[in-house]
Amino acid sequence: MVDIATRVWNHKWKIDPIVRSLIDTDFYKLLMCQSVFRNKRDTRVTFSLINRSTHIPLAELIDEGELREQLDHIRSLSLSRGESTWLRGNTFYGKRQMFRSDFMEWFENLRLPAYHLERKGDQFELTFEGSWPEVMLWEIPALAVLMELRGRAVLDQMDRFELQVLYARAMTRVWEKIEGLRDIPGLSIADFGTRRRHSYLWQDWCVQAMREGLGASFTGTSNCKIAMNRELEAIGTNAHELPMVYAALAEGDSALAQAPYDVLSDWHDEHEGNLRIILPDTFGTSGFLEKAPDWLAGWTGIRVDSGDPVQAAEDAIAWWRSRGEDPSKKRVIFSDGLDVEKIRSLHHQFSGRVQPSFGWGTLLTNDFRNLVPQDSLAPFSLVCKAIEANGRPTVKLSDNPNKAMGPASEIERYKRVFDVGAQRAQDVIV
Template sequence: MTTDFADHVRRNVADATPPVQSLVDIDFYKFLMGQMIRRFYPDVDVTFQLIIRDKEIPLVGGVVDESELRAMLDYARGLSFRRTDLYYLRGMDVYNTNMFSEEYLKFLKNFTLPPYDLRRRGTSFELKFSGPWAEVSMWETIALAIISELYYRALMRKLRDHELEMVYTRAKNRLYTKLEKLRQYRDIRWADFSQRRRHSFLWQKSMVGLCQEVSNKQFVGTSNTWMAFHYDLVPIGTNAHELPQVVTALADSDEEKRVAQYEILSKWESLYGQGLRIFLPDTFGTEQFLAGAPAGLESWRGFRQDSGDPISRGEAYIGWLKKRGVDPREKLIIFSDGLDTDSIIRLYEHFASRIQVSFGWGTLLGNDFRDCYPADHPASTLFRPFSMVCKAVAARRTGETEWHPVVKLSDNSNKATGPKEEIARYTRIFGRAGCTAEAVLV
């Protein structure tokens, strides 16, 4: 089986198969947020930019070829939604009601990805996407998946046949060992969140199939829409940092910026009802978010923890619920920050009897090839998962000439994004209570 998989990889590399061949090969929350953006913010333009957090990873200089990257981005720009894609989205009723309006489906029917701007900058690329928010946002996980796969393909081209087979044998054994370890904890529930920094499309497809086979009820779904459709799984997703980031950037006064993060949630609830009421509080810091949260937010189903110390963030949420007279056992925490088996088990054992927990398992599920590459190979230190994101960095209302910088503070200061002077301004507005400086592996 591993030999067959390695043969598929060889053909993909030799034939320069596009890493993304469908517009539904994308995180599901891009559709959910896209519809909200179309409904409430149709007159907003944004710029998204590739950010490589790991400074030791060179994308250029013999790793990712610029002409190949352009060819794959161009291929993605030529994609459109098929009728079957739209039928699938039209029938999406995970919470017993159709999620997507005919107006939004009409928008998708005529949709293609907007232009990009790619330039070489030292040992990396400067990659930006600018235009209407609902269009540009769709690039995020697609662009990351393309870059990630091209990076690992370039390294695999340096391997001989037996070395390539060895790499995938080791990686599959590691994945199976992880899944077997989690099977010892039957009540742990987790989903695949690996698309944006996956090893490759083929590897994610194989991995999701193995998860479904081995983990049974523990494996509750995937964030990747194509994989969910292919394997008849639940597509997982709610909202992401870009919503409060962009809307806050457009707010004028300090007070308007403070309340923007809550106005987003009000609009979200009006569009999707109770089923998708999971809030993400760490954009500008969880502590300030909970302290200023309006009455009624405690009725939401739960929250997603995506930065900072997960135990202290979870304890803060439990304490906040108790202060508002809510039994934490009725609520849910979704942990999604750099997880692997040991951290999943540790968090489960800490919180399981006190609050419902679930896990969005990302890069270290879909791209853990550490120590799988031949140790004596010159490129062995490069064959590992690394941290990169594609974030909104500027926003403006359509017709304006001035761009407003977009900021994320995070509960982890090493994940903060934005110009230094704007980070300082936002720190003055929101504070840094509860913020820590954690190493960012992925």
């Protein structure tokens, strides 16, 4: 077992790069990448870092040179032979050869494209431009680098035993969370915490602690590298970037209205079973469900990633019923701002009525709140999103207006096209 505190102290970070592999990323990125590679390979996109926690002055906390060093290191990475073998040979969701040969050949030759980095006031402007399947792979490593460099700046000032006690406290906290989940019958929970993790070593520790502490209730991790190293299931399906980019590419309002279903139609052709999970909130959940084609109601489940999770799950249940489906056979994956109490209450509320499961993110892999003075290791809300596709702005509405993004005029147009009424704003913690 890695002694994280000592590693942190000894190495002063020089020999521990933040991202150490092209598959140190979320599994759904690779699934989506293959889909994009097949269906929209030539789309030009721009991804941009967005710090929703504007009170965190990233450019003051993080040295630009160190940031460049880490980003350059990521650009030097390519798929290793063992990683390629694992992707080609492993069973994902019970299926062999999930990744097709043409995609794997492309991936084996991939290096991530150039980045654009500039300081703007106390924030960084960090953008990535190029072909969609290449640029999209920057999202997770870019977030992990920013999140961790901000932490390293704090850790670097700490002494050896202070560090060991910091990690001791954080370990105790994670373990107590795990103990708080142990007695839930039929719990199904996975690690979704790569992007805003404290560090790779820490995520790896959390994942292993989950495995020991929760046994079969722990279903796997979204992190491919950790899934490979620890022989766990890689977990994930798809994300907002697909409908966002498809929508941006749509010509006219009726094509726009159809875009989210086009995405899932492409997905339907490629995937079955547990990979057929609807993410309905990109442009508002209720309108999306109302207008959805019947074949979508036959999908395996739904992922709830914004808004009031209880309301979202109730809406899904009502929708399935209205389409003649049995909600108790449907999976509902909660993945927004989870922590023990929310997991417990959602499980309690929906177990039996649906098949609830949980994608536990930042408060699993980065709950360093209140462990150091000024709370300077607490996670914050950082995202890296597609902001443009073939020169057109992208939009996300979400079920929480605090998570909306895009130019104001486009947001208005999308709200009209997708018939989004009043929304309830909710704090975005992480």
